[in-house]
Amino acid sequence: xxxxxxxxxxxxxxxxxxxxxxxxxxxxxxxxxxxxxxxxxxxxxxxxxxxxxxxxxxxxxxxxxxxxxxxxxxxxxxxxxxxxxxxxxxxxxxxxxxxxxxxxxxxxxxxxxxxxxxxxxxxxxxxxxxxxxxxxxxxxxxxxxxxxxxxxxxxxxxxxxxxxxxxxxxxxxxxxxxxxxxxxxxxxxxxxxxxxxxxxxxxxxxxxxxxxxxxxxxxxxxxxxxxxxxxxxxxxxxxxxxxxxxxxxxxxxxxxxxxxxxxxxxxxxxxxxxxxxxxxxxxxxxxxxxxxxxxxxxxxxxxxxxxxxxxxxxxxxxxxxxxxxxxxxxxxxxxxxxxxxxxxxxxxxxxxxxxxxxxxxxxxxxxxxxxxxxxxxxxxxxxxxxxxxxxxxxxxxxxxxxxxxxxxxxxxxxxxxxxxxxxxxxxxxxxxxxxxxxxxxxxxxxxxxxxxxxxxxxxxxxxxxxxxxxxxxxxxxxxxxxxxxxxxxxxxxxxxxxxxxxxxxxxxxxxxxxxxxxxxxxxxxxxxxxxxxxxxxxxxxxxxxxxxxxxxxxxxxxxxxxxxxxxxxxxxxxxxxxxxxxxxxxxxxxxxxxxxxxxxxxxxxxxxxxxxxxxxxxxxxxxxxxxxxxxxxxxxxxxxxxxxxxxxxxxxxxxxxxxxxxxxxxxxxxxxxxxxxxxxxxxxxxxxxxxxxxxx
Numbered sequence: 001x002x003x004x005x006x007x008x009x010x011x012x013x014x015x016x017x018x019x020x021x022x023x024x025x026x027x028x029x030x031x032x033x034x035x036x037x038x039x040x041x042x043x044x045x046x047x048x049x050x051x052x053x054x055x056x057x058x059x060x061x062x063x064x065x066x067x068x069x070x071x072x073x074x075x076x077x078x079x080x081x082x083x084x085x086x087x088x089x090x091x092x093x094x095x096x097x098x099x100x101x102x103x104x105x106x107x108x109x110x111x112x113x114x115x116x117x118x119x120x121x122x123x124x125x126x127x128x129x130x131x132x133x134x135x136x137x138x139x140x141x142x143x144x145x146x147x148x149x150x151x152x153x154x155x156x157x158x159x160x161x162x163x164x165x166x167x168x169x170x171x172x173x174x175x176x177x178x179x180x181x182x183x184x185x186x187x188x189x190x191x192x193x194x195x196x197x198x199x200x201x202x203x204x205x206x207x208x209x210x211x212x213x214x215x216x217x218x219x220x221x222x223x224x225x226x227x228x229x230x231x232x233x234x235x236x237x238x239x240x241x242x243x244x245x246x247x248x249x250x251x252x253x254x255x256x257x258x259x260x261x262x263x264x265x266x267x268x269x270x271x272x273x274x275x276x277x278x279x280x281x282x283x284x285x286x287x288x289x290x291x292x293x294x295x296x297x298x299x300x301x302x303x304x305x306x307x308x309x310x311x312x313x314x315x316x317x318x319x320x321x322x323x324x325x326x327x328x329x330x331x332x333x334x335x336x337x338x339x340x341x342x343x344x345x346x347x348x349x350x351x352x353x354x355x356x357x358x359x360x361x362x363x364x365x366x367x368x369x370x371x372x373x374x375x376x377x378x379x380x381x382x383x384x385x386x387x388x389x390x391x392x393x394x395x396x397x398x399x400x401x402x403x404x405x406x407x408x409x410x411x412x413x414x415x416x417x418x419x420x421x422x423x424x425x426x427x428x429x430x431x432x433x434x435x436x437x438x439x440x441x442x443x444x445x446x447x448x449x450x451x452x453x454x455x456x457x458x459x460x461x462x463x464x465x466x467x468x469x470x471x472x473x474x475x476x477x478x479x480x481x482x483x484x485x486x487x488x489x490x491x492x493x494x495x496x497x498x499x500x501x502x503x504x505x506x507x508x509x510x511x512x513x514x515x516x517x518x519x520x521x522x523x524x525x526x527x528x529x530x531x532x533x534x535x536x537x538x539x540x541x542x543x544x545x546x547x548x549x550x551x552x553x554x555x556x557x558x559x560x561x562x563x564x565x566x567x568x569x570x571x572x573x574x575x576x577x578x579x580x581x582x583x584x585x586x587x588x589x590x591x592x593x594x595x596x597x598x599x600x601x602x603x604x605x606x607x608x609x610x611x612x613x614x615x616x617x618x619x620x621x622x623x624x625x626x627x628x629x630x631x632x633x634x635x636x637x638x639x640x641x642x643x644x645x646x647x648x649x650x651x652x653x654x655x656x657x658x659x660x661x662x663x664x665x666x667x668x669x670x671x672x673x674x675x676x677x678x679x680x681x682x683x684x685x686x687x688x689x690x691x692x693x694x695x696x
Contacts, residue, residue, distance in 0.1 A: 044132025044160060045070040045210070047125055049118070049151075050111070051081070051144070053137045053172070053347040054096045055296050056103045058200040061135040061170040066204040072129050073104055074112045076121045077219065080143065082228045084414065084492075089342060090224050091286040092293035096348045098218060099295025109206045113216030115227065118147055119154040129210060130160045137347075138171040140397040140419065142411040173198050174352050174391040180398040187392060188595035200353055233491045236517055241480035241487075244516040245613070249539040279316035284324065291342040292321070299343045303354065306339065307361045309379050325379075331548045331601070333382035334474045340383075341417045344390070351387040358383040386474065389597040393419050393471045400469060407443050408461070413493055415485055418471040422462040422493065426453030430522070430684050431494050432676070434461040435486065437504025437530075437663070438606075439563075439590060441468025444503075447669035448676075455677040460494055462486070464506070466605075468589075472598030476546055477605035479505065483512035490520045499680050501525040503665060508611060515618030523625040523683050525676060526615075528634050528662050533645035534614035552607035556600050564594055574662040576633040581667050616650050623652035627679050629672060631660035654679070 046068035048061055054075075056062060065071045075097055085093065101111035114121045122134060134155065139145050152167045175195045177183060184190045219227070239247075278284070283292040283302035292302040305313075305321035313319060321339075328335035343349060358380045363369065365376050375381040397419055400410040408423035423442055432452060434445045442461035453459045463470040465485055466477050475481075486509060490498055499522050502510035507529025514521040563570070567590055571582040593599065619626050628646060632639045639657075646653055656675050660667040 043069065044165075045072060045129045047071075047122065047129065047131045047134045048073045049122065049134060049136045050075045050100070051137060051139070051347075052345060054093075054100050055348055055350065056100070056107070056203040057296065058172060058350040058353050059203070060172055060201060061137060061168075062206075063201060063204045064168065064170060065133070065135045066206050068133065068207065070129070070207050070210050071109060072112055072125065072131070072210065072213070073100075073109060074114065074122070074125060075100075076118045077113070077115045077224070077227065078118050078121075078147070079227060080117070080147065082224060085228075087221070087225070088286045088288050088290060089346075090221060090228075092291060092342055092346060094218065094221065094224070095285045095294045096343075096346050099297075099348075103203075103295070104206070107203065107206045109209050110215050112213065113218060115219075119150045122151050123154045123158065126155050126158055126160070126165050129213070131165050132160060132163075133166050133168050135168045135170060138169045138398075140394060140401070140412045141414050143413075172350050172352065174355075174387075175395070177395065180395055181402060183395055183399050185396065185399065186592045186595055187597060190392070197352060197355055200350065200356060233519070236519065237488060237491060241484050241512065241516055245539070248516065279320050281317040282320055283317075284320065289324075292324075292339050293343050293346075293348070296348050299340070299348050300353075300357070303340065303349070303357055303383070304361075306336065307358060307377070307379050307383065310377055330476055331474065331604075332378060333385065334476075336379070336382035336386050337417075337473055337475070340386075344387070345414075345417050351391055354383055354387045382474075385597070389473070390471070392597055393469070396469055397421070407446050408449065413489065415465065415488060418465055418473055420462065420465060420470045420485070420489070421468060422460060422489070423449065424458065424460045425449050426456075426458040429453075429456040429458055430680055431496050431498040432457050432459045432680060433486070433490065433494065433498040433500055433510075434459065435500070435502040435506035435510055436461075436464065436467070437502075437506050437528075439467065439593075440503070440506075440663075441470075441589065441593065443468070443589065444586075444663070444666055446666070448665050448673055451669070451673045452677055455673075455681075457677065457680060460489075460498075462489060464509075466598070466602040468593055472596055472602060474598060474601050476548070476608070477602055478546060479508055479512060479609060479611065482509040483516065486510065486513050487517050487520060497522045499523045499525065499683070501527070501665075501676060502529065503527040503663060505530045505609075507531070508615075511615055511618040512613070514622050515613075515620070518621065521622070521625075523627070523679070524619065524622055525627045525629060525679065527629045527664055527672070528631050528637070528639075529615065529628070531611050531613075531615045531618075533616050533642070533649050535616070535645075535649045537614050537617045539613070539617065546608040546610070548604050549607070552604045555607055556603035559603055559606070560594065560600060564591065567591055567594070573635050575667045576635070576661045577659050578667045586666075619650070619653075623650055625683065626650075626652075627654045627656065627675075629656045629658065629664055629675055631662060631664040631667065632657050633660060634662045636662050 046065035048065045048071055050073060053059060053061065082090065097111065104111050125131065126134065134151070136148055136151070139148065155165050155167070158165055174197060176198050177195060281298065281301055283294050283298040285294045285298070292299055301317065302321050305318035306325060308318065309322055309325055324339055325335045328338035340354070344351060344354070359370065362375055362380050375384065397410070397412055400406060400421070411422050411424065413420045413422055421442060434442070434448060436442060436444045441463040445461045449459050449461050464482050466472050497520055500510035500514060502508070502525070507526040508531045510524055511526065511529070511531060514524045568587050571587060571590070572579050575582040628643070630639050630643055643655055643657070646655060658664050658668060658671055665672045
């Protein structure tokens with residue numbers, strides 16, 4: 001790793017030095033949560049529902065629950081939660097829970113293990129221990145928020161000594177933000193406030209354990225895999241887009257049973273390879289050994305090793321972390337999220353603990369001084385920037401949930417540990433998925449979502465990773481990655497085949513989905529799509545592993561400056577027929593997103609895109625289920641030449657030419673809505689394939 005100057009994401013005021021890792025402040029929770037200081041005055045037992053907070057230190061919920069005469073820490077193996085985890089994440093979960101039980105036992109408590117739906121388990125537990133409070137961490141993921149609401153409903157009718165049990169929402173605050181309602185939507189404006197990071201909290205003294213309870217036993221990995229909620233498409237997710245392309249090239253189609261066998265063989269081979277002697281304090285506890293995990297102590301030890309990468313060491317456990325770091329450093333700073341992201345998701349350490357450990361190391365290196373000009377090591381910068389960025393998107397999501405002025409109701413889906421925004425409209429009918437283009441977001445379908453739904457469809461719109469208000473992590477962005485995201489969204493959220501609609505690079509991404517996982521797509525609608533037609537194409541090798549060059553690093557930063565100063569003129573050139581549609585709202589939203597942490601990583605990806613797989617190759621077999629809607633005034637492409645190639649080499653593809661630019665769905669929404677709804681209706685009613693002549 002090359003040592004570079006890293007400016008901090010924030011200008012932050014630091015707390016005074018303390019023996020632990022920060023002074024103990026008064027207990028704070030976000031304004032959206034119930035004030036735990038008030039609720040903790042209840043006299044009954046407290047149930048602490050562990051989900052993504054598997055630790056005892058820096059745990060406001062545990063501190064508040066400890067004020068009750070008895071505390072029952074509880075983890076529920078709910079199939080809906082387990083279904084979100086890969087096999088390696090399930091392993092990490094088991095290690096984290098075992099360590100959590102050990103830590104609680106050391107303090108005279110225990111961890112209760114139960115199986116079932118959270119609603120049923122917690123209702124029974126409230127009755128059993130006569131709990132007056134259920135303490136639960138606030139979530140941003142839509143499915144988990146629904147689960148918490150269901151728990152509230154399941155216990156609200158219960159009567160215990162002193163009244164009904166209270167649901168107490170809490171979260172671990174990172175910044176000293178009193179209310180997310182007043183939080184600026186722009187990261188640029190947020191930085192101006194120079195908000196400090198709140199110090200962490202020490203573990204509390206816990207009341208005596210209730211001895212007459214059955215605390216439960218831990219399951220094995222085999223138990224968990226059998227208990228997971230699965231659907232018929234689970235096997236589709238097992239192979240990457242790159243692997244699917246190889247199989248498409250070799251056999252023309254993919255045998256899923258064969259793919260299962262090959263994946264099992266690969267996993268077995270990997271498992272055998274890593275069966276070497278591990279360091280005594282190794283944090284890479286799973287069979288695959290990709291992520292740092294285990295308990296809090298192991299993760300913190302691995303973090304210490306990560307931060308000290310430049311120092312050199314004879315310690316085996318540190319050397320192991322350094323070797324993993326080098327493998328994971330696909331681009332500068334990406335290794336931190338790759339190695340520690342799973343532990344942060346499980347909450348074995350908190351984001352602010354990571355922050356203060358990195359700050360502490362910075363001060364150690366600089367004789368107690370913290371430079372205002374940046375961080376002295378790339379590893380400290382990676383850790384601080386990652387947790388600060390993650391917290392920003394968390395706060396932005398909370399604000400979105402409470403903001404009635406948003407065009408669409410916000411929902412959050414977590415993909416590969418990252419927060420993805422989406423929305424849905426309609427109660428019945430065929431499923432339609434709208435995918436935006438580069439630099440846009442789900443709200444770009446502001447006048448399409450509801451009209452298409454009102455014509456008898458259920459319509460989803462998603463903001464891809466790296467855009468809008470979805471997270472923008474430090475990873476390498478590729479068209480195959482976005483296709484895999486869409487694949488998983490269809491499987492996990494929509495849960496049925498969809499009519500795919502994509503604009504620009506979104507059109508190319510949905511073409512990849514249809515080409516590699518045809519079971520997921522009913523039809524494809526491409527609106528001024530990226531990609532090309534290449535007759536007689538012969539598939540060659542294709543790799544999604546594209547490292548960033550120095551030219552891309554510089555080019556992305558120059559491009560960002562250009563876009564910020566010219567976004568208004570650029571957008572209006574995309575709307576040649578209805579320039580008024582490139583309005584202030586759209587300009588402001590794109591400008592806001594351009595200041596988000598991580599946006600530069602997305603722009604760097606432009607210089608490594610590989611759209612060499614032609615549309616005619618990807619959509620083989622989909623010709624009679626493909627519609628091209630082309631704005632003929634697109635400044636980014638020669639529409640007439642592109643359509644001429646389609647007509648000559650793609651028989652059965654329907655074409656609709658309209659008098660619009662690069663974003664026809666937003667420039668002429670009424671016209672495009674009619675085209676899409678008629679197309680979907682025709683296919684759903686099994687009418688003969690719609691031809692170009694019929695549409696015109």
